[in-house]
Amino acid sequence: MDITNDRHTQHISxxxxxxxxxxRTRLLAMGGLVERHLSEVVxxxxxxxxxxAEQVRANDHAVNDFQLELDEACTHVLARRQPTASxxxxxxxxxxxxxxxxxxxxxxxxxxxxVLHLIENGQSSRGVAEIRNISARVxxxxxxxxxxxxxxxxxxxxxxxxxxxxxxxxxxxxxxSLVTFMMEDPRAISPVLNVMWxxxxxxxxxxHASNIxxxxxxxxxxxxxxxxxxxxxxxxxxxxx
Numbered sequence: 193m194d195i196t197n198d199r200h201t202q203h204i205s206x207x208x209x210x211x212x213x214x215x216r217t218r219l220l221a222m223g224g225l226v227e228r229h230l231s232e233v234v235x236x237x238x239x240x241x242x243x244x245a246e247q248v249r250a251n252d253h254a255v256n257d258f259q260l261e262l263d264e265a266c267t268h269v270l271a272r273r274q275p276t277a278s279x280x281x282x283x284x285x286x287x288x289x290x291x292x293x294x295x296x297x298x299x300x301x302x303x304x305x306x307v308l309h310l311i312e313n314g315q316s317s318r319g320v321a322e323i324r325n326i327s328a329r330v331x332x333x334x335x336x337x338x339x340x341x342x343x344x345x346x347x348x349x350x351x352x353x354x355x356x357x358x359x360x361x362x363x364x365x366x367x368x369s370l371v372t373f374m375m376e377d378p379r380a381i382s383p384v385l386n387v388m389w390x391x392x393x394x395x396x397x398x399x400h401a402s403n404i405x406x407x408x409x410x411x412x413x414x415x416x417x418x419x420x421x422x423x424x425x426x427x428x429x430x431x432x433x
Contacts, residue, residue: 208273215265215286216342219293222258223338226293227331229255229300230397234327237307237390238320245311248304255297262290278411285411289341292400292407296334299393299400306386306393318373318380319387322366326394329359333401340405346412352405359398366391 229248236244266287269275275283333355340348370388374381409417 245304245307259294285407288407330398337401337404349405349408356402363395
C-alpha cells in the first residue's frame with residue numbers, strides 16, 4: 193500500500209468536503225441577509241420609516257456580492273473537483289438557490305421603492321393588513337426553505353410548496369379587494385397601486401422560496417419536481433410518512 197498516495201487522497205478529500213461545507217455555510221448566510229432585508233422593508237412600511245426603506249435599497253449590493261462570490265466558488269468546484277452524484281447535486285442546488293435568493297433581494301428592493309413612494313405621496317391605509325398577512329407567510333416560507341436546505345429535509349421542503357398555494361390564494365383575494373376599492377374611490381388609485389406592487393413582490397418572494405424548496409428535494413432525492421403537480425407532491429409526502 194502506498195501510504196503517501198493514501199494520505200494525499202485523504203487530504204484532497206478533506207479539502208473537497210471543506211469546500212462543499214463552505215458553499216452551504218455561505219449560502220445560508222446569504223439567505224439570512226435576504227430574510228433580514230425583507231423583514232426590514234415590511235417594518236419600514238408599517239412604521240412609515242423612509243430611512244429604513246432607503247437603507248434596504250442601499251444594502252442591496254451585499255446580496256449581489258454574495259451571488260457573485262458563490263457563483264465563482266461553484267465554478268471553481270466544478271472545474272477543479274469534477275464532482276459526481278450527490279456532490280454534483282449540491283453544487284447545482286447551491287447555484288439555483290443563489291439565483292433565487294438574489295431575485296428575492298431584488299423584490300425587497302422593489303418593495304422599498306414602493307414604500308418610499310407611499311411615504312412621499314401619502315400612505316394608503318388600504319392593503320396594510322393584507323401586506324402584514326402575506327409578508328408573514330412568505331417570510332415563514334423563506335425561513336422553512338432555508339431550514340430544509342440546512343437540514344437536507346425534503347419533507348419540510350414539500351411543506352413549503354403547500355404553503356405557496358395558500359399564499360397565492362391570499363394574494364388573489366387581496367388583489368380583488370383592492371381593485372374593487374379603486375373602482376369605488378378613484379382618488380385612491382395611485383397609493384393603492386403601490387400597495388398592489390408590494391403585494392406582487394411578496395407573492396414573487398413566495399415563488400422563489402418554492403423554487404428553493406424544489407432545489408432541496410432535488411438535492412436530497414435527485415428528483416426534479418419543478419413541473420410536477422402539487423397533488424403528486426402531496427402523495428409523495430404522504431407515502432414518506
